Amino acid sequence: MSEQAADDGITHDSWSVSNEIHHGAKSLESESEAEPICRRRSVSRPRLPFLGTYAISSVPHPHLFRPLSTTQSPRLEPFVPFEDTLLDGFDIEALDLNLFYSIDGSTDYQDDVFLDVITSIPESQIVESQSQPNVPDEAEVLVSEAPDELEIRSSRSVAHSSLTQHDISVDWTSIYKGYWGNNCLSALHPVFHKITDLISQVPVLEDAIVALAACNLSRSSPKPKSPGVAGNVSYQPHPEHWASSQQHYRSALTATRHMTEAVTQGMDPQITMTILVLFSCLESSIGNFLRFHNHSRGIANLIRRLSTGLDPTSSMTDILAAWMQTRYHSWWIRLYFSTFTFQLEQSSLSAPESLEDNIESNSVRRAMILSILCESHRLHQKMLLGTFLLASDQTTINLDSTDQRYKAGMYRELLTLQAEKLIIWEQNLPLADLPASLEGEVQYLFPEGLLVTPLQFSSHNAAMNYAYFISARLMQDAPIDLSGEHITDSDHWVFLLLRITAGIDRQTCLRDNTYTIGLSSLLLAALLHTCSLDIGIWIEDWLQGFQKNAQNPALEEGSFPLAQITTVVSVINQQRRLGRNVFAVSQAEDDGGGNGKVDSYDSQDIKVVWLHGRERATGARFQEPVRFGA
Numbered sequence: 001m002s003e004q005a006a007d008d009g010i011t012h013d014s015w016s017v018s019n020e021i022h023h024g025a026k027s028l029e030s031e032s033e034a035e036p037i038c039r040r041r042s043v044s045r046p047r048l049p050f051l052g053t054y055a056i057s058s059v060p061h062p063h064l065f066r067p068l069s070t071t072q073s074p075r076l077e078p079f080v081p082f083e084d085t086l087l088d089g090f091d092i093e094a095l096d097l098n099l100f101y102s103i104d105g106s107t108d109y110q111d112d113v114f115l116d117v118i119t120s121i122p123e124s125q126i127v128e129s130q131s132q133p134n135v136p137d138e139a140e141v142l143v144s145e146a147p148d149e150l151e152i153r154s155s156r157s158v159a160h161s162s163l164t165q166h167d168i169s170v171d172w173t174s175i176y177k178g179y180w181g182n183n184c185l186s187a188l189h190p191v192f193h194k195i196t197d198l199i200s201q202v203p204v205l206e207d208a209i210v211a212l213a214a215c216n217l218s219r220s221s222p223k224p225k226s227p228g229v230a231g232n233v234s235y236q237p238h239p240e241h242w243a244s245s246q247q248h249y250r251s252a253l254t255a256t257r258h259m260t261e262a263v264t265q266g267m268d269p270q271i272t273m274t275i276l277v278l279f280s281c282l283e284s285s286i287g288n289f290l291r292f293h294n295h296s297r298g299i300a301n302l303i304r305r306l307s308t309g310l311d312p313t314s315s316m317t318d319i320l321a322a323w324m325q326t327r328y329h330s331w332w333i334r335l336y337f338s339t340f341t342f343q344l345e346q347s348s349l350s351a352p353e354s355l356e357d358n359i360e361s362n363s364v365r366r367a368m369i370l371s372i373l374c375e376s377h378r379l380h381q382k383m384l385l386g387t388f389l390l391a392s393d394q395t396t397i398n399l400d401s402t403d404q405r406y407k408a409g410m411y412r413e414l415l416t417l418q419a420e421k422l423i424i425w426e427q428n429l430p431l432a433d434l435p436a437s438l439e440g441e442v443q444y445l446f447p448e449g450l451l452v453t454p455l456q457f458s459s460h461n462a463a464m465n466y467a468y469f470i471s472a473r474l475m476q477d478a479p480i481d482l483s484g485e486h487i488t489d490s491d492h493w494v495f496l497l498l499r500i501t502a503g504i505d506r507q508t509c510l511r512d513n514t515y516t517i518g519l520s521s522l523l524l525a526a527l528l529h530t531c532s533l534d535i536g537i538w539i540e541d542w543l544q545g546f547q548k549n550a551q552n553p554a555l556e557e558g559s560f561p562l563a564q565i566t567t568v569v570s571v572i573n574q575q576r577r578l579g580r581n582v583f584a585v586s587q588a589e590d591d592g593g594g595n596g597k598v599d600s601y602d603s604q605d606i607k608v609v610w611l612h613g614r615e616r617a618t619g620a621r622f623q624e625p626v627r628f629g630a
Helices: 002-007 017-023 028-033 036-040 098-104 172-187 191-198 203-219 239-265 269-285 289-306 316-335 340-344 362-392 408-427 460-477 490-502 506-512 519-527 533-547 562-577
Strands: 442-445 449-452 580-586 608-615 621-627
Touching (some): 172 506, 191 269, 269 316, 289 316, 340 362, 449 490, 460 490, 460 519, 519 562, 562 608
Antiparallel strands (some): 442 449, 580 608
């Protein structure tokens, strides 16, 4: 894959371990040279001490539910546009196109030229009759009376029973635009707050925004499964809202083709890129990795064509950050659940240098922490799987490249460099984004289980950024071999993640985590890095809390199916009750991330998952299949 990208005219990021495997090992000194930012930055303030006590029992106990915490996170502050970040030299060579291949695992494009939205998604293929509902004609969408209430300002995931069908007398475009402002903007990169004001000047923006808003509303308004919907699903996204989304999607896509052709004639490329990023967000949220891949290739192609003539005073850095956030989100949800082969083939996820050079900027902060988190996860997973596969004589994985792929020392060194980036990121956090106080504790109270003191933040966005920070520290510090019952140093990071979770409102997670890595999937990753049954039970309780007192089923968070995560957490807890530590979950055969979630909330049709871990009593490694949901 690295050779192909070179043929495409874009140099791979120097951190790409895949590039090392194919072209020979680099010295660690040369890897370090790719990280000048870690040496340039000065320490602005010392790292905060983590105070408080942590006590946890290693003795399994019955699973007893506790009353949910009544502590609510603070109400979100009004969205305030930020100042434009100057583009101090956009370096196209810093973009690593290996990530495009990593997202969908497809090899269909390895011998092809750049694929982008202009050439790879004909308008006629946007709505597929086999998997997507037909867009109804306006004359067919008739109801006996207009909806009594069109309240769309609530952040709650509630059923819009009055919106069963679209009344042609209702201005649905205005409704979707209102929904965009009240329910979508807070979940997206701040750059989209500014482009909303351009709708009247650029009509195609309206179509793109309405397409995303209608898609979002369809997924937050589940309906019981219709008889004609295939698959074993109980709920489906609201079909009328989804049909409206696809109508506007097609219109925006057609206009975007013409805009892209006009870029060389003076059209502002930022508008085109912004629309493509919106398309990417939409496809990521419905688990369509192939089309997400195509849009990302289109963005990269556009950047390459314009890299020599970009306006240094433009907001291109903000748009790039928004795109990178979506790429990391898609990579994360694609990784769970996949095969070991797919996980081992992942290449560098480091952010472009233009983002690292603006790490102190509010518009870049989320993209940078997601980059550090995903890259730390990738490196830790390679160390863990390499150690496990070699020790267990795994024959289903190709071990021909063990001289490079499984050198744990090299990956540990790369993790150390990521840790330096993480320190810089933390040092540039505004005081307002730090937790109000880190004093507190996690206690085990028999027989209720863990008592977790919530951490409070000024906003949901600040809380999630800190959750990513803690998760990245966990990936960097977690032991490779989980073999005992004792508390490890990494468990303290898990406890802090639980405290952040305890202070976050679930309904806000459902709304504002749609286009970023969700808190529920962070908890699953954390569970695989601890031996504690008590932690697993607390996480399972918290996940099940989504369904308590809910007016409408909570089916996905972070665009990932909650039922899938909850089931796997329950299975891991069952294994721990039997004295087994599970540190990895996989599939036997890669499914490409599934078939998308157009008609359902589950992209993958998983029947069996493989559990990998150690027996506590004997230390013996095990790997065995478990029927999903059993």
